[in-house]
Amino acid sequence: GQQVMQIPQYQHVQEGEDFTTYCNSSTTLSNIQWYKQRPGGHPVFLIQLVKSGEVKKQKRLTFQFGEAKKNSSLHITATQTTDVGTYFCAGLMNSGYALNFGKGTSLLVTP
Amino acid sequence: DTEVTQTPKHLVMGMTNKKSLKCEQHMGHRAMYWYKQKAKKPPELMFVYSYEKLSINESVPSRFSPECPNSSLLNLHLHALQPEDSALYLCASRQGRGGSNYGYTFGSGTRLTVV
Numbered sequence: 001g002q003q004v005m006q007i008p009q010y011q012h013v014q015e016g017e018d019f020t021t022y023c024n025s026s027t028t029l030s031n032i033q034w035y036k037q038r039p040g041g042h043p044v045f046l047i048q049l050v051k052s053g054e055v056k057k058q059k060r061l062t063f064q065f066g067e068a069k070k071n072s073s074l075h076i077t078a079t080q081t082t083d084v085g086t087y088f089c090a091g092l093m094n095s096g097y098a099l100n101f102g103k104g105t106s107l108l109v110t111p
Numbered sequence: 112d113t114e115v116t117q118t119p120k121h122l123v124m125g126m127t128n129k130k131s132l133k134c135e136q137h138m139g140h141r142a143m144y145w146y147k148q149k150a151k152k153p154p155e156l157m158f159v160y161s162y163e164k165l166s167i168n169e170s171v172p173s174r175f176s177p178e179c180p181n182s183s184l185l186n187l188h189l190h191a192l193q194p195e196d197s198a199l200y201l202c203a204s205r206q207g208r209g210g211s212n213y214g215y216t217f218g219s220g221t222r223l224t225v226v
Contacts (some may be wrong), residue, residue, distance in 0.1 A: 033214055042201060043154065045214030088153055097167055098144060099215065101153035 004091045006102030013109055019076040021105035023089035030092055032072045033099065034063060038085040046074075079109045112137045117202050117218035125226055126192060132221045134185040134202030143185045144215070145177060146201040154201055160185060192225045199223070 005024045013019055023032065031050040035043040047056055049065035049072060056063045062075045076083055086106045090099040115136045124130050134143065141162050146154035158177040159167035165177065174196075176188040185202055199222050203215040 035215075042199075042217045042219050043215070045216065048214055097142075097161065098156045098159050100156070104153050106151075 004089060004100055004102040006089055006105060008105055009103065010106045011108070013079050013107070015081060015109050015111050016078050019079050019083070019107055021074050021087050021089075021107075023072045023074075023102050025070045025091055028069050029072075030069075032065060033090045034072075034074055035088045035090060035101075036085050037088065037104075041085075043088060076107075079107070081109050081111055083107060084109050113216070115202055115204055115216050115218035117200075117221050119221055120219065121222050121224075123224045123226060124189065124192065126194070128192075129188070129190045131189065132187040132200055132202075132223075134187075134218055135183055136204045136216070137183055138204065138206075138216065139182075140204035140206050140216070141182060142205045143179065144203040144205075145185070145187055146203060146217075148199045148201055148220070158187075189223075192223075194225050197224045 003026050007022050011019055031048055033048045034046040036046055037043045047058065047063050049056060049063055052069050053067045054065040060077045064073045066072060072089055074087055084107060086104040088104045089102045092099060115134060118133045122130060143160045145157040147157050148154045156169050157171045158165060160179045163179045163182055174191050178186040178188060199220045201220045202218040205215050206213045
């Protein structure tokens with residue numbers, strides 16, 4: 001199945017700094033989803049991107065889908081301690097029946 | 112009700128035990144999933160049920176046996192597990208089937224320890 005690569009693996013920032021995680025696929029994606037998992041928690045759906053070049057915003061979070069639909073990014077402006085967690089991108093696999101998760105980026109924010 | 116409920120939250124079992132994990136949702140979602148997640152790793156797909164039929168088995172060992180009694184319930188029967196099977200087992204659901212474009216709703220998981 002398709003492989004979804006995600007970088008960086010870890011990111012440690014000071015509160016107030018910006019953060020970006022990148023996701024790349026070897027094949028064209030029909031869509032891409034983003035999830036957040038807090039330490040000790042479970043993945044929580046953030047957003048889905050479908051259209052080429054799509055940009056969506058959720059407060060301080062900005063999500064982008066590349067023109068070729070092979071890459072995506074999540075940018076957080078002015079991080080807060082509540083942003084701590086692992087952010088996963090995920091693309092559909094098995095003819096669209098299930099999500100294939102990237103390895104995730106663990107974000108640590110220190111006050 | 113917008114939740115996926117998993118029980119138990121924690122489970123310790125011996126290698127000769129038989130146990131079951133349960134998952135329940137009342138959102139009318141027709142696709143349900145079992146994922147396995149090891150520490151500091153992404154969730155790995157195990158099984159997919161679509162309209163109560165098993166549609167995907169990701170080459171999971173037979174000591175894991177899924178069951179979907181009805182559209183709201185999903186079970187995972189465990190037998191003769193190995194210590195390396197210790198992990199967080201996540202259930203998820205989603206509207207529709209196939210390429211339907213909806214996010215997954217995950218349960219809080221069962222943290223399984225095999226001793």
